[in-house]
Amino acid sequence: MHKLKLFSVFYKSTLSLSIAFATLVAAIGGRLGFITVFGIAFMTGGWILSLFYKEQTRKNEYFYYQNMGITKTALVIFCILLNVLIGSFLILFDRA
């Protein structure tokens, strides 16, 4: 449970950039509709941009999670999976 909380704190730290990127892409357009484009951008470029930004500006934060027993690989996989899950849900919701 404690580790799940740590994962969620890390994920939240990547979320604002993912959302900003997906919102921008969805606002610029696409004929698929705002929510679907948002979902696609969120589950693709969103996590790439977030993790790239983290790597460039705050990569030392990974030491904190490693000291808490969580590897960088596990954090990245968690982040990708959750973005894909949320993005997929939004697309399915919009298409339903």
Next chain:
Amino acid sequence: MDHSSFSLIVLDVLEVDSLAKRYSERVILSDVYLKCFTGDIVGLFGRNGTGKSTLMKIVFGIEKADNKFVRVNDKVLVSQSQLIQEISYLSQDTFLPNNSTVLELIRLTLNNQNVNSFVNDAILSPFLNTKVNSLSGGELRYLEIKVLLNLPSKFVLLDEPFNGLSPIIVKAVSELIKSHSKSKGIILTDHDYHSVLDIANRFYLLSDGYLKSISGRSDLVRLGYLNR
């Protein structure tokens, strides 16, 4: 620590064996052997660029070595996920997530266990509701070291814990390290050799890729780390 006087106490032991690392043709670490028991404070000396930080990163599992064996209680730890369960690591750079307050971070780290005893601290208590990114360098370093020493890992690697600290914080950090060494094995390196000599009970000098066990200040002079 005199280990013979603790014959009835079961000590945990971290062993680093046959560690080798080279960058291109330059040998950084050659056949390094290092041993640390819980209860030990091991001081690691070496001039700039001799590989002290590299050694710590390899032991923590975040840097690859050409060869290494890291054992805790005779169990070889291979993967990073195994190493980080037993070993904590203070990097030279600050690493705490800085978008929360000090108290939130402490609660998160300790999973709400023993928070009151942790925050009952003259240095930290004025800053509990301060954002981590608003702390001064010394306060932040103190918090980082205290956080690491309160984790359940048996061994802690501290890379330059005294760097940039005022004398009062250096003293507080020294006391923290000494008090936690009762239940942990601590390996530290710092150019503040006075503080290291003061708190460590065993010493090593890293020079030309080789790690030598030394007795103290006289060996540091004899081996050229210090001037007379």
